[in-house]
Amino acid sequence: MTGPELAEAGRLLAAARRPVVFTGAGMSAESGVPTFRDAQTGLWQRYDPLELATPAAFRADPALVWGWYEARRHGVRRALPNPGHRAVAAIRARCPETVVITQNVDDLHERGGVPAPVRLHGSLFAPRCSACARPAPIPEDAAAPGDDAPPGDAAAPDGMPEPHAGPLTPPACAGCGAPVRPGVVWFGEALPSAALDAAVEAASGCDLLLTVGTSALVHPAAEIPLVAARLGAPVVQVNPVPTPLDAICAVNLRGPAGEVLPALVRAAWPDADAAWPDADAAWPDADAG
């Protein structure tokens, strides 16, 4: 990607001191993690994610919903951060005041070099009790080798149990015995107030908001870019297609995050490391400064 839009976005990024990077499912698409818009596969294709990701669905069929999340978690464990995730870490390496806010429940920002993104919708790696909220261990970390893994779960090359593509009885809480649930925010549930407050505060104080790979249809997360725009900060969007955010954006960069974000980092900081992007080259650790 080249052209005047990229140059303008690069200028805005280079001038920013308190940038916010706001990400959605498109950020992880090139890592092989399906977006919410992408059709579900296998057994899950007959279910609407907007229905499965609800307290009502879990109450009605805990094994179905737990199985879905375990399949997604295994998929994420096998995924790798893409050059887009590394570019976000590079922005934070250049601007230590950068705040990364994500709607995603995968851990690819952390594995891509951003230690603590603001998580609006929780994580696939933070199961807890559905009754007493006691944190629960991640299954394979809990299961001793040869433990009662579901039958037929051959070990995968990385020693991980093959994802059990189907309903799976959720573990019982070690405290009260109730079913363990995924540590994500379901539709109809409130967002964690600390994360939402941190996101609104960052968007209110930023001097640039970069929105990447979101359809901006899920609320209240979709209001975060609007907070920044209302307070006069330029908004730059990275998305292959138009979204409801187009109208508030100073620049719309039409392309995939894994290609556009590295190009944007180079446009902002032409002296960026020549090795860039080498998907496996760890970008200088932000904390190493």
Ligand code: BV8
């Ligand atoms: C609540 C965790 C109340 C679970 C998720 C106002 C208006 C309308 C509706 C509402 C409203 N306020 C509330 C609602 C209801 C609802 C909502 O927004 N519904 C929508 C569907 C209309 N909101 C809620 O229910 C929220 N809770 O309101 O509670 C309350 C308040 C107080 C007290 C009690 C209750 C909770 C919402 C959170 C739900 N949980 N995730 C899980 O993951 O299973 S949301 C989930 O879907 C994701 O986290 C993400 O946020 C969202 C998907 O959106 P995106 O990330 O944008 O992804 P999407 O697939 O849509 O789009 C991908 C984009 O990427 C596309 O644009 C595509 O073009 C682009 N792309 C593709 N490839 C690439 C790319 N971009 C760049 N590079 C690429 N390579």
Ligand code: ZN
């Ligand atoms: Zn419990």
